[in-house]
Amino acid sequence: MRILVVNPNTTVAMTRKIADAARQIASPGTEIMAITSPFGPASIEGYFDEATSLNGLLQAIHRAENYDAVVIACFDDTGLDAARCLTDKPVIGIGEAAYRCAAMVSNKFSVVTTLARSVPALEHNLARYGMAHQCVKVRSSEVAVLDLEDNNPAACRKIEAEIEAAIADDKAEAIVLGCAGMADLADSLSQRYQLPVLDGLACAVALAESLVRLKLRTSRLGGYASPPAHKLQLAFGSDPVAA
């Protein structure tokens, strides 16, 4: 099986990190095709970045071939609904994946994300997925996405402080790391704090494999109906300006 993992920002170093993390979790026989959005913002932090990353993200998915499922590797689940209109293969956002997995191993959890500006977008997603009652709090560590690249100790310490507060104050039974760039921290934090610490990317790859194995396709009735051909042509046709 081939899973298309799309980094909806344009930072190639992050795509590489994501690809590595995805391959670590993928089953034998699962091929990870990690691609970078061809244009758009270098990191996705809040509503504006989400919006301006969409065309690049969707074009990347549209031009890809021979995949069995798509993972959108941004914790805001940018473009999830639109991507589900674009292909009947399963499409999974790493935020949604992390929340659904956390809900199966805990009664309630907290999210530790990057900047305060991202919090409302995540809270809206949680409400929409029906997870607002299981997520006690979305906590911002005030670490920028790209600062996570270096695993610098100050960034790690801020994240740890939020986890400690989540356990003590929120009575969180699990922690969801709210940024694709935190993928490599999950294991050591889980060891250290003795509770499940979930990385959305790994969750999404694992769930994508499940949906493929289940032969589930995105429904074509209702909200995820395919766009008419002329709209696809317009959006992704020969004129990249239109994209």
Added chain:
Amino acid sequence: MRILVVNPNTTVAMTRKIADAARQIASPGTEIMAITSPFGPASIEGYFDEATSLNGLLQAIHRAENYDAVVIACFDDTGLDAARCLTDKPVIGIGEAAYRCAAMVSNKFSVVTTLARSVPALEHNLARYGMAHQCVKVRSSEVAVLDLEDNNPAACRKIEAEIEAAIADDKAEAIVLGCAGMADLADSLSQRYQLPVLDGLACAVALAESLVRLKLRTSRLGGYASPPAHKLQLAFGSDPVAA
């Protein structure tokens, strides 16, 4: 005062219709600047069109000048959050405006929109705005957006049938017309059925005037913080391909 009304699809005829409707409701002294998205889909029907209209819509707002408020003239409230990051002037979606006005003149209402594929997106918006308990049902008339251009009788009859069902079955006390293209039907339908029939565009222009008069600005704390300059530059810079 000057209100920027953005048609996020590229159909100029619809922009003209929208501009006319906006001017009818605008107070003396309010100038309506109606603009058409420079690129993107010709109509917005569901998630995919929403996503692919965003860059054009945001660029149009970014390049506009000398406005006091923005109205996004698409009933899906496409790009509302992202646009609120782009300017601290009030930004109002016509869907949100219609729901909030309907809630002030009725206990509960139903929405009559175009195609079934648009319904889930509207339902998500209603839930997010806290309106799910006041909206009894989102009904699709199976009239396509662009078919509304001609005021053809078959399209009107389908819309009327849904209004009649909303009154009889949903016990709706008001009707929200769920498409910018239905703007010119509201008055006659309200007369005919003797209940408030709301057109979102008119509601949004009126609320925009209110927010301007109240000197309210979109908050810059939290989710609507301005994007950093380099991200604006990247999104709307000299290279329109990137937009």
Added chain:
Amino acid sequence: MRILVVNPNTTVAMTRKIADAARQIASPGTEIMAITSPFGPASIEGYFDEATSLNGLLQAIHRAENYDAVVIACFDDTGLDAARCLTDKPVIGIGEAAYRCAAMVSNKFSVVTTLARSVPALEHNLARYGMAHQCVKVRSSEVAVLDLEDNNPAACRKIEAEIEAAIADDKAEAIVLGCAGMADLADSLSQRYQLPVLDGLACAVALAESLVRLKLRTSRLGGYASPPAHKLQLAFGSDPVAA
């Protein structure tokens, strides 16, 4: 257009203050008719005051003439539903108005009101309007309504302390002032704390103008149907005891 602003308590000095504030926000050409409830409590702080103010409030509206919209100038939105049965002109409560405007300029907000005893009534309103998820907290400053008359510094300091806590602890992106008597503080507090601070009275006047301009009438179907003539006669007839 003429907007009837009803102070549902009997404190004439507060009516004067309310009238001034309403006139400041009203458009040129809008006439503000501010009236004081003819009998009932001198201030409205909680459920009991709400209930005992209703007959005076409704009688005042019933006897008024030549208005295009009604504003109920009490943050508890006392009598809002009953008043909507009394006239098909739009009727707006200042609490509802403030919440709906706050929701258009922020992702979430907190309310700063007077006494603890008023908090549950406001929380019930927020839930009913579908705003419970956008209002992080209703905070009481323990300043009595009538103490606000003098703009005394101790009262102001208590209000400021709650705003500071709302920003720091609630991550509120906007503040709603939860008392008609705080109307004159909104602008300076907004300047000082650099976020939207909303006064419900101004919001209600602005929204009332909008609804009038939209020619929206309160629905006569269902919950807001007109009472039969004999009930109006009984309630507001020649025998004021019955009122």
Added chain:
Amino acid sequence: MRILVVNPNTTVAMTRKIADAARQIASPGTEIMAITSPFGPASIEGYFDEATSLNGLLQAIHRAENYDAVVIACFDDTGLDAARCLTDKPVIGIGEAAYRCAAMVSNKFSVVTTLARSVPALEHNLARYGMAHQCVKVRSSEVAVLDLEDNNPAACRKIEAEIEAAIADDKAEAIVLGCAGMADLADSLSQRYQLPVLDGLACAVALAESLVRLKLRTSRLGGYASPPAHKLQLAFGSDPVAA
């Protein structure tokens, strides 16, 4: 123990019917003091009647003496919150009582009430009490309150038709009769349809006895704090006009 049952409308015949029904359910040793509101509407059907009945209702409670609990005998639970400020004895509304009892003998229930205009007020109460998810539907039989006085067969047939629809379509496991005037129908309807049919008045009397036996008092902290003496004096003092 003495239970004060207040009919908040002024129809003495209905008070008599209510008193009879209350005495049938009361335990030996429980005295029912049934009183009629001294002024206000002759029946309570919707928001306007609710509002205009409040002063009479509250005055009646205020002037009563030597009671251990209060039952407000109107299915809209008119004045429930205000009455709870007026006395620390338990105060129970017949709507709330019926819903809470229905929730203990069924998974979900439907309400059959009188006129369509009353439905939104009941729906708001259900939401506020946290019962919206257990009440499948509030059905109006289009029988006016005072038409129930004669037990006329046409009125009964309309009520039965709604019960039949509630069982078949709503999958209701119990029926709540949504009007104090339907009290005498509960037993025969329960027999006929073989499911619990609840009369709110009986439920409220029974719950009132329970709360008295439990020595529970209405909390004086927060929303139900006693009004200050001068407000009570003003509302119920020597000048009944002011009431």
Added chain:
Amino acid sequence: MRILVVNPNTTVAMTRKIADAARQIASPGTEIMAITSPFGPASIEGYFDEATSLNGLLQAIHRAENYDAVVIACFDDTGLDAARCLTDKPVIGIGEAAYRCAAMVSNKFSVVTTLARSVPALEHNLARYGMAHQCVKVRSSEVAVLDLEDNNPAACRKIEAEIEAAIADDKAEAIVLGCAGMADLADSLSQRYQLPVLDGLACAVALAESLVRLKLRTSRLGGYASPPAHKLQLAFGSDPVAA
């Protein structure tokens, strides 16, 4: 009338304490039959104990005779739904009873229970009963159920500390004691803190009397339909091992 009070754990000393408390609240003429589960855990603290107590609890109810109502004397409301299938007599859990009574004497309340492991189960019950919006917080005192047997001062002090926090931080207007073993503390705590402190056992006995007097039976339509005879036979037949 005869009320069957079932202690679903096997600690006979606790059954005795429960029986005494039940008799204190029971009306003259009400007989309390207190029985102990024949097998299962010695205390119920969380999901596992709930599950393993069910067979003993249900068998005890099944074998009981001549009762008019059942009270399940565990604050988790263990087995409430299953017991309602077993008899059409009213069945009341002490948790549900406490919440419903607290909701009639306060706007919002907090729960003080034993161990952290019990909290999620209580939170689920609150959500299911529609009480999540009225219960501000479920607080664990970290006092084990069986430590309550001795009324030891350290345990009491921990409970008091949580009550003080609930009043100050949660703005709770009433306190629900979340364990059958706290029954004897309610009165003195209510005196001390001057707000309603509710013991679920007393509430349940009082509500059971009410439902019996109302002649209400658990509905046999839908979810509480009787199990077929062969399933009862299998569960409670001659071989207690199988039970």
Added chain:
Amino acid sequence: MRILVVNPNTTVAMTRKIADAARQIASPGTEIMAITSPFGPASIEGYFDEATSLNGLLQAIHRAENYDAVVIACFDDTGLDAARCLTDKPVIGIGEAAYRCAAMVSNKFSVVTTLARSVPALEHNLARYGMAHQCVKVRSSEVAVLDLEDNNPAACRKIEAEIEAAIADDKAEAIVLGCAGMADLADSLSQRYQLPVLDGLACAVALAESLVRLKLRTSRLGGYASPPAHKLQLAFGSDPVAA
């Protein structure tokens, strides 16, 4: 990896059917250990069967060895919380699994289950998992669990009729089959109706594999803390009566 699939009823033929279905979906290298509850009801239809199946189910899990995850093969998710206390390996219910997968391939879905008596239990689960807003309706086909054994045409036709109604009336975009015994119908129904038809057993096996691969363990903080050793000993010790 080894997945323990527990049939919580005692019908060995159903265990065999479940085992076959589980093996069809399992990845190469995944071993399915299907076991039958040692005692309890022969089918699980509603609350009573759920409760009386628990001890057998939990004992079966407790005595099992060398598994990496547990699947509870009953659509009511019987004993899910208790089982999560019993092992830190992931435990997945087939109801929960189906709902979470359906939510990733559709905007909203309906459930088609067996008997009306099972519906409220499923509705409670949906609410608890936060899925109530995505599940339009739980429909009962009035086919008993054991009638599904023979794939008899009348049973199939009833299920198809409910699916057709779900598509036409509920606007369901996907169908969840609400019984482990319907496992073998999913593929053909999905083909026939051209929308995702989900079998919970397959979903649960696939998700179990995912959670194992993710090395996620059930949290030991809070509600899923391990029971103390003496309680495990009591429940599953040498004395089977205690079980």
